[in-house]
Amino acid sequence: MSNQPIPEEISPDGAGFLPGLAIDFVIFGFHQNQLKILLLSYRNTDLLALPAGFIQETENLNDAARRVLAERTGLYDIFLEQFYVFGDRSRHDPAPMRAIMEAKGIVPDENHWLLRRFVSVGYYALIDFTKAVPIPDPLSDSCEWYDLASLPALMLDHQTIVQKALETLRTDLDRKLIGFNLLSDTFTMADLQCLYETILDQPLHRSGFQRKMLSLGILERLDKKFSGGAHKAPYLYRFVSN
Amino acid sequence: MSNQPIPEEISPDGAGFLPGLAIDFVIFGFHQNQLKILLLSYRNTDLLALPAGFIQETENLNDAARRVLAERTGLYDIFLEQFYVFGDRSRHDPAPMRAIMEAKGIVPDENHWLLRRFVSVGYYALIDFTKAVPIPDPLSDSCEWYDLASLPALMLDHQTIVQKALETLRTDLDRKLIGFNLLSDTFTMADLQCLYETILDQPLHRSGFQRKMLSLGILERLDKKFSGGAHKAPYLYRFVSN
């Protein structure tokens, strides 16, 4: 959220963290042919926000990102990448954070560090939906998946951040072969094609898609997956880098 | 430089700027078939560094980048884009900045804001070599072009930053059609091909290159350029968006 991300332990003065700098996360998952992202909600407010965090003074920026991601999802070794820095002054609006804190019984003074202007580094993560265990942060009361296709209103400029993350995901999809990070360990070609179609928001030709994916040489063909219906059983595949 | 970028007016305490955050610039130019970048050098030291700057509290991040770029090059309306945020703790080394300040007759105390850890947002810019008027910043004594192919040693992690910028330029080159920003207003097809070959560091086939560029529909053909030698004169082209 960058204007008001929440450290795991709420520091009264922000000591120990780099001032004015936050990390906002767009954490993508894929389930039932839908792209999902993780959002936090806050008790007694109707605010939804991206997971966010701060950087410890002793910490590398990218390590801070991995730490916060693990705190929200329980997952390590996840595909995680910077995509943009959000630094407009218009992002700064202390009202939502004040509302969140007050709903928690905290009455911040005017200059509370969480109410100041933040520049936010946007990261997007791709995770296996089935493996994540979403955990709220100290100020939020839930951390849940939401359909990207029907997103509710978000705090501050978080809608913009999601949009930019999605654009980056689309352009990175082929170049970096990262879609596999959104699927479970094994998957069918139809699963993979559906994922691509959902991300790119356009239909792809089945035959050409299969040919292209197989030609990449990054798929290991496993046993067939039976019991999928009254038809020929598809092979399962596993992603193998070189 | 991010660890030690220099504001136009050297503030004694960094007041008015966002703390701990800097902008580093990789400013590309192209001249005599060579890619160049702008580097600052410091009196009485043998240090070379990327141009850098800070963000005013009243300023948008991207506006700060445009402002600093204009301060170093005299140019506005320049292609300028974020490419990465450098936030490793290992970047932090107060020694070079202390040396620079001492060479200027300033003796900073141990906690001087310019000596603290900075996270740095990397921007790369593409400019017309012939139009830039490189201007040193208040702490440096020169701002000059250097051949990218034979770069001297740079301060801190600036070599890494340049490398990452170059990689981004390479992957963006075709996708965003940005090479033209490095050429003067009119150019021949050979000029353009040489630019592409230099950036990508690989030879391209003349015929195919011409066909591809013309098929993009973004080049306006102008008069021929005579007096180029004992051979057929090439057309001049101008870049026209849509």
Added chain:
DNA sequence: TGATTATTGTCACAAATTGATACAATAATC
């Protein structure tokens, strides 16, 4: 048990793109 059904893997061919070469056109030089 054998026909039915829906989906899969792969082939086949057309269309489009790219790679590589050839060649005529033509400014400047001699």
Added chain:
DNA sequence: GATTATTGTATCAATTTGTGACAATAATCA
């Protein structure tokens, strides 16, 4: 006016992509 080097474009091969077709085959159902 011949020579030279480079340019613009045509040509054909090689490769990649678009599109449809078809046999194979699990599960279902008569």
